[in-house]
Amino acid sequence: MSGSLYPWGGHFVPGNPKACVAVVTLSEELALPSDKVALYGGMKTENLGVEKVVANVVSNPNIRFLIVCGTEVRGHRSGDSLINLKRNGIDGNNRVIGAKSAIPFIENLPREAIERFQSQVEVVDLIDIADAYTVVKAIDDCARKNPGSFGQPLFVEQVPHDRVVAVFHSDFSLHSRIDVDLYGVISHAPEAG
Amino acid sequence: MFTLMKEQTVVDVKGIRFGGQPGENPTVLFGTVFYGREFKVLDGPAFARARELIAAQEKISSQTAVPGILDVYVKDEKYVEQEIDAVLAATDRPFAIDSSDAHVRAKTLEYLSKVGALDRVIYNSLNLGLTLEELDALRKHTPEAAIVLGYNPRDMGVDGRVDMLVTGAGMLSVPGKGLLEVAKDSGIEKLLLDTGATPFGSMSAETLRAIPVFKSQFGLPTGCSIHNTLESWGWMKDLRKTDDEAYRCADAAANSMVPMYCGDFIVYGPVSSCGRIFPSIAFADKLMAEGAVDYFGLKVSEKHPYHALK
DSSP, X not given: OOOSSSTTOOSEXXXXXXXXXXXXXXXXXXXXXXXXXXXXXXXXXXXXXXHHHHHHHHTOTTOOEEEEEEOOOTTTXXXXXHHHHHHHOBOTTSXXXXXXXXXXXXXXXXXXXXXXXXXXXXXXXXXXXXOHHHHHHHHHHHHHTOOOOOSSOOOOXXXXXXXXOOOXXXXXEEETTEEEOTTSEEEEOOOOO | OOEESSOOOEEEETTEEEESSTTTSOOEEEEEESOSGGGSSOSHHHHHHHHHHHHHHHHHHHHXXXXXXXXXXXXXXXXXXXXXXXXXXXXXXXXXXXXXXXXXXXXXXHHHHHTTOGXXXXXXXXXXXXXXXXXXXXXXXXXXXXXXEOOOTTXXXXXXXXXXXXXXXXXXXXXXXXXXHHHHHTTOOEEEEEOOOOOTTSXXXXXXXXXXXXXXXXXXXXXXXXXXXXXXXXXXXXXHHHOHHHHHXXXXXXXXXXXXXXXXXXXXXXXXXXXHHHHHHHHHHHHHHHHHHHHHOOOOOSSSXXXXXX
């Protein structure tokens, strides 16, 4: 689901854009009251998934609480990565400090977006809790503490990455590092230059 | 369909052959066990289910002549012994060990060393999240083979994935080295390359494009886990809720693309999906082999759907 309010898209359910709570349900499929939450949905990966959540949260300044609930996605521990990003940020190599997940690298968000995320939201750690009643109770608790809008939205653009312009030598092009002739013979391409 | 000018290394792990020219050896399929909702609680019924699934994979592997082995997912240190003992009791084939936690991977190696099973183990995987504890464990308890993951979040293009293998892209805990050098320094001689599947919107097609590039540059067996791209597709997630048959068809189709791009192995997802994956791969393998025989005069290995499935 994507929209102008949440420009990075993702697999989530948009709710009340004025609500102060967003919920990450990790591997769970929970049905939450749309009037009480700005958006909610699962999150699979400890890198790209976390990036999408951060970008979508800072684009709506009404979101002041992020509840992370449900069972971790096996093989990813994305919830751990998100919570540690909020607590500790990233190191000089863009790795989430303290994250236990396998590949918790944040490569597509500018640092400004991470700092904004850290300031804008309070994270509520409900990892391993998957019953909707407890989660809704936490949503209500957050709503009672709503400090109001954070201010202007921050629409994050992906960090640009340099790409080498490909130089092709063969009739049938698949990648600049290899030549593929029309009979299916693959050979290493000469260095581009 | 294709042939590579670069000489291809065939990696043999206890009789399971990975790699070679496209069509030469069948695609090796890794089915993941102890992963997914049915293994959320590892109790008696879960282990019984695991035994059932392991037997099912081996049966269809024999029927199709497509080699099938396990990717054993270890969630937590406390399950290492139980899971490994269960696998050793259920199969004589080699298997991969897989965990998101480097510490758990290290502990699993330690246990495998203790029970004398390291010669059957494919370590899944050496990746940019490697730790010094993990490297120490790999040197002390060296597995027979390892999968080296080209995933590079800084550059998801093919060049970025190659860079992760060659230089480490400046991201490894061992500075100045790429993952291939790290693997060799650890004493692992048999290497398989995984291009590192990425979702739609994150240069997903590079997952497949990188296969012939890796094989052409390194001459090593190469594969991927393309089901991750399918599983992360939002539209399909919604469709699957009401039409699981559609998902199953797409899963078989997605996996079949790997051999068509010269892939040598696939980590195809939960072992419970073996019934749909093996016949699809048998078809792709037979087609690739026939194309290589007819056009390039390739000699297809003896145990292959090309010979076995008339």
